[in-house]
Amino acid sequence: MVKIQEFQQIINDLIEKQDFAKSPTELYEPICYVMSQEGKRLRPLLTLLACDLFDGDIQQALYPAMAIEVFHNFTLVHDDIMDNAPLRRGKETVYKKWNSNIAILAGDTMFAMAYQYAVKTDPGLIPDILGVFSQAAIEVCEGQQLDMNFENTEKVTIDDYLNMIRLKTAVLLGASLKIGAIAAKADPESVKDIYQFGIHLGIAFQLKDDLLDVFGNEEKFGKKSGGDIVANKKTYLYLKARELADQLQLNELSILYKSQPEDPKEKIIKVKQLFNDLGIEACVSNVMEEYYEKSLEFLDAVNADKDKKAALRTFAEQLYHRVH
């Protein structure tokens, strides 16, 4: 899709031309390190695509898109501290490469930088864009808190889980689109629809992430396979497995999810086996598809040129069929 590639190039160029290498170096080196890693940069792409969908001026959405990417990276830097994650995009995380204090402070700085970018647009758009942005930021924090809560909560329901990933992941995809639509001065109904497109796509995206963590190709995925299992994470896969398991399987799963072996290989194999016995992969794939289809319905409902919607549809398809 030409549009997607064109916008990706615009975003990559914009990020590349930023001067993150300021003083003190101890603070800005980690920021350079994070921002120079070519992640998927899905969120700013969504902002530009949404702006273009409503025939907006891409220039008005460009820095708000940048703001979202910087914000997203900030959340990863802080999340990795909280989750003790050693790797991100196949590289050492900031807290691991430097230390927690540096990661806290570099993250805080990125958050403030994100707001500096967010206001680089038509002044008349700023209140609305910032409203969406700050609200999303807060909800992302709430999602991360719920995610941490689940570690010490016995009874996590599937609805709890869906609410958590809505906040932690989907809201920012929705906000990325919404901000692009606002920058294009789209009609309020379409702004709502495009947001819901993002929410549903975001939930599908996270379910895919959960699936890839267990069933994905380690090298392509850029993270250690089975990381969620090692961390005893109560993902959709786990919660569904608990729902479908018989007493014997339930006991085994419980024991496995209380263990923290030094070498987790065997644990991962056993949990995977259980998931396979219960048909979890197909089951979660089905739920993911439902969210995916629902997201496309919201895209269809948007009041915009059908041809123009093709780019976002392609984006959704690529996300849905991704292997990493």
Next chain:
Amino acid sequence: MVKIQEFQQIINDLIEKQDFAKSPTELYEPICYVMSQEGKRLRPLLTLLACDLFDGDIQQALYPAMAIEVFHNFTLVHDDIMDNAPLRRGKETVYKKWNSNIAILAGDTMFAMAYQYAVKTDPGLIPDILGVFSQAAIEVCEGQQLDMNFENTEKVTIDDYLNMIRLKTAVLLGASLKIGAIAAKADPESVKDIYQFGIHLGIAFQLKDDLLDVFGNEEKFGKKSGGDIVANKKTYLYLKARELADQLQLNELSILYKSQPEDPKEKIIKVKQLFNDLGIEACVSNVMEEYYEKSLEFLDAVNADKDKKAALRTFAEQLYHRVH
């Protein structure tokens, strides 16, 4: 001073009527805890006083003032993690009462909340106010980074130190005033002067803080006395002492500042004795007075009613003569 009390009341009332007690409670309880502690709330007071100085509408400055107070409290929550500080305002710090992860995330949420408050003003003011706010936020982070750097830097100069406290402390006082002035649509020259008033007052304020940490009354100050000495902090007092010390005293100071005894009482007494021998209290007091006097010169230069300046002058005097 009637004005100061009136504005303090307005700020206290505004903070009190905020509903911080949202869900998830694990995230918002620490925020309630922090925001319900009646700190000095100097910064929002400065914002209102500056707005009033230029005959502005206090209502336009009220939520930006709130934003600054929430932001300031967020920085304290994160700083306390980085500094391993157990106490703040005589109470347990968030990271100590809960844990680091909660403190990181509650802080992040407060940062986003601060921006939500910052935009609750005349839309025409938002770009300027946010520009000042984000710039200050970044500089505060830079200051904190420099502060952390000093721990592992042998050669910290007094200029390095002054630059660090300018960023870490003074900039936010300057920004508080500047935002109030912007809300009142003050002339650009006066905006600069009032900012410089804040910068110089802020440096004097921090020097006072350093003095109080060593020579202050523990109960009134709300922090453990000698905390900077225990932490081997390279404050102005320490750096001046190094400058004035003879070889023997220099050696003693070096040895003391490498030690981390389990019971620090004796260390504190010895360092204090050295400071006394070198006349450090008077020496730092003099420098502090210079910054204080300079701040008043900038206040004098401001293009505003002389009577109206009295409130800010009183504020400065109270800060200068405070004992805690």
